[in-house]
Amino acid sequence: MSGIDNLPSLASVIATHGLSARKSLGQNFLLDLNLTAKIARQAGDLTGCDVLEIGPGPGGLTRGLLASGARRVLAIEKDARCLPALAEIADAYPGQLQVIEGDALAIDPLAHLTPPIRVAANLPYNVGTELLVRWLTPKEWPPFWQSLTLMFQREVAQRIVAEPGSKAYGRLALLAQWRADARIVINLPPEAFTPPPKVSSAVVHLTALPEPRFPADAATLSRIVAAGFNQRRKMLRSSLKGIAPDIEDRLIASGIKPTERAEQVSLEQFCALARAVLQP
Template structure:
């Protein structure tokens, strides 16, 4: 296996520091530095960017991001056992790696970075979706970050890029595709990780749009979409009846048949429905 820098192979780093992956922290370590460098390249030209990484573990992706030229990497790691390994990377890349030992859900790490900012991470399975939703729903759009390059369980990745009519299509697809271009850029088998998870993984790259694709109030759209997909097998006139007493009229005004189900409705129609709700 080719080395991307002068630091030891990751298996050696893990053995030296006793870094067995903890299931409670959603940890699955990716040890192939060629793969971590490939993931880093999916994030685009990093040479003038600060990069946020969540859950670096022993630092495989961290090393890939730095080797690919990131101006600075801010790594947020909850597991204090990983700090000595990350400190070795910081020494090898002077002034370019900052590490915060904290829970990524408890802080706002973007406040420590200077634009342009990209986010790249092999997200811990147990917090990946929640972090993505936070990044997609800031108070102001466009957000401070330019792109997200994130690894998820493949099932979650498919939900992000799913088209209407597919079984994976739902709230996450609408949330992502309303404000971003989203595509799966890599697939990874379970055996690429230690320990090997029971599921396949995939890397999704999301590029922010300067403005949402269609006009809609974010809070109203979120409420309508959540209600529609919470009872996705029901017709919309039933699943949305709790939101307005004359829901059928609102649906028709948005160009939607009241007998349609949520998975049949495209992003543009959902935005039209959100505008109808806002007017009502």
């Protein structure tokens, strides 16, 4: 039996159900239940919360979330081979675990969740960034979630928390930090996983802000940031010339030198520019 519940070890579960990780699904399984419990704790106090989990696999993090006191866990799993193992967890936690088989990119989980809602997941590498962007760009803010506790490749995690002037700083950092507090809470080496990936991983915890950090129109900010970082080696007066014919004047009005490059510009300055661009 494991140390966090009365269910078998993850290694035993994987052997019993023949759950070899599939590269095509971006799977790398964490087998240390102490580690999955540690990740679950980073999601904060889960009592009274519904938790959305994407890609539970054999259920290591799922068990950590339930053992940490989550009111309910909604797990979305694309790999049908994992369903019997997840059903065993559901039996051990009656009424607390719902499993939906399918693609997380195609399923709207909100019909199955009751606020307050947190998201916690060891995200499959091949859909992780896309899901994060979706959660950060809803039509209305605040979003449905209070916090996101997500595992990524370490390189992606560093891009989420990056500061101006660093090589990792770009669109993902601005998107995350405009509407959330983001920090890396756990670093994981390849050998923590089965099979070991070729890269290190990290868990990022993002807490939704009640409103964006600085005022700006979301669509305008997105256009400016995309144009600036799509040609990040160019000066902004060149990379942003398609945004407005008098872009140099608007850059100066926003406190940005037209000769700066996107990676040198802070989130606050980008938001000021987004406001300036909309002025007559």
